[in-house]
Amino acid sequence: MNASLSNAYAWPDAEGRFGPFGGRFVAETLMPAVHELEAAWDAARADPSFQAELDDFLTHYVGRPSPLYFAERLTEHHGGANIWFKRDELNHTGAHKINNCMGQILLARRMGKTRIIAETGAGQHGVATATVCARFGLPCIVYMGAADIERQAPNVFRMKLLGAEVRPVTNGRATLKEAMNEAMRDWVSNVGDTFYIIGTAAGPHPYPAMVRDFQSVIGREAREQMLARTGRLPDACVAAIGGGSNAIGLFHPFIGDEGVRLIGIEAAGHGLEGNSHAASLQGGRPGVLHGNRTYLLQDDDGQILEGHSISAGLDYPGIGPEHAWLHQTGRAEYRAATDAEALEAFQLCSKLEGIIPALEPSHALARVGEIAAEVGKGGNVVLNLCGRGDKDIFSVAKHLGVEL
Numbered sequence: 001m002n003a004s005l006s007n008a009y010a011w012p013d014a015e016g017r018f019g020p021f022g023g024r025f026v027a028e029t030l031m032p033a034v035h036e037l038e039a040a041w042d043a044a045r046a047d048p049s050f051q052a053e054l055d056d057f058l059t060h061y062v063g064r065p066s067p068l069y070f071a072e073r074l075t076e077h078h079g080g081a082n083i084w085f086k087r088d089e090l091n092h093t094g095a096h097k098i099n100n101c102m103g104q105i106l107l108a109r110r111m112g113k114t115r116i117i118a119e120t121g122a123g124q125h126g127v128a129t130a131t132v133c134a135r136f137g138l139p140c141i142v143y144m145g146a147a148d149i150e151r152q153a154p155n156v157f158r159m160k161l162l163g164a165e166v167r168p169v170t171n172g173r174a175t176l177k178e179a180m181n182e183a184m185r186d187w188v189s190n191v192g193d194t195f196y197i198i199g200t201a202a203g204p205h206p207y208p209a210m211v212r213d214f215q216s217v218i219g220r221e222a223r224e225q226m227l228a229r230t231g232r233l234p235d236a237c238v239a240a241i242g243g244g245s246n247a248i249g250l251f252h253p254f255i256g257d258e259g260v261r262l263i264g265i266e267a268a269g270h271g272l273e274g275n276s277h278a279a280s281l282q283g284g285r286p287g288v289l290h291g292n293r294t295y296l297l298q299d300d301d302g303q304i305l306e307g308h309s310i311s312a313g314l315d316y317p318g319i320g321p322e323h324a325w326l327h328q329t330g331r332a333e334y335r336a337a338t339d340a341e342a343l344e345a346f347q348l349c350s351k352l353e354g355i356i357p358a359l360e361p362s363h364a365l366a367r368v369g370e371i372a373a374e375v376g377k378g379g380n381v382v383l384n385l386c387g388r389g390d391k392d393i394f395s396v397a398k399h400l401g402v403e404l
């Protein structure tokens, strides 16, 4: 293993850097808030009573631990290594995002913050944030691009039912990037009472590390469950990548285990050639966005490009900085799956396993056959089934030409 990885668990450094990535590129006016958050997080993560409170909510509200399930028929179908699903789609609200939202809202309460803001693209993070805000009786403002509000009406309605205010953002392309900028602006003007819950392992330090730590419950459970079920560690872990939070959550507890391959699957959209994809690592270049340095989709002038994916949850134009570092050091591998491949895998998993997956993990499902073949019979591959497909049936029906 690369020598710089031997201390993997200590990442990032004091400035929030993962090698040349990450960091804290924010306006001077936001620095005090970012430092306050970092200090509060350092104290909370070392405090057993905070961990105990979080564990209690993860058990009784979120529904953890999620099962580790042997996908027997999918394994037979592909004919290679055993395929296991880490079933985070069974969490309350149907995906992994609640793990992070629960952690951050408990931290907000501990810091005495009384107002919660968030950004959302497809609306999944907005729904998870609105959920925990309802649970703790805190006002919730969700910034969302006007274009996304139109495309994601059911999630907008869910947020409203949960008592959140959805604020449309109309500048630029009116999607996730602008919503995130607007949330940052709100935070700058209301730093005293406001906590900004970021939805993926991106943003300025300490967010990438903090979100990773909250999502690492996925990998810690999977590690224990694999040892209990098979007596050994898996040969490979596979997860879909939007901003990278569910993937880093699965990968992180295995980083020190050299024999465990870590494989992230980006959204190739209509294909990696051209600009109609959301594969920031494989089709982008390093730059600075949303407070950190990482791989970004950008044109020759450094203008951020709109990502495209069949899955609205994967079209973030960047990727968490820890993935950029794992990519550069070679500790993790990154591949991609197209819209068409994800759609195929979505249907296969539904028919063979009786589990309708979200379109996001369908990208991981699209590559798991070839990975199982590489690992070979008798080996074990863990795939993070990070979300359920209920939210996607209308867009899948449309793509299949079915009228509902």
Ligand SMILES: *Cc1c(COP(=O)(O)O)cnc(C)c1O
Pocket (backbone or CB within 6 Å): 095, 096, 097, 124, 125, 199, 200, 201, 240, 241, 242, 243, 244, 245, 246, 247, 313, 314, 358, 360, 361, 386, 387, 388
């Ligand atoms: C939001 C979302 C993603 C993408 O976010 P990551 O931070 O990359 O995990 C993936 N899957 C599901 C089900 C989501 O809701």
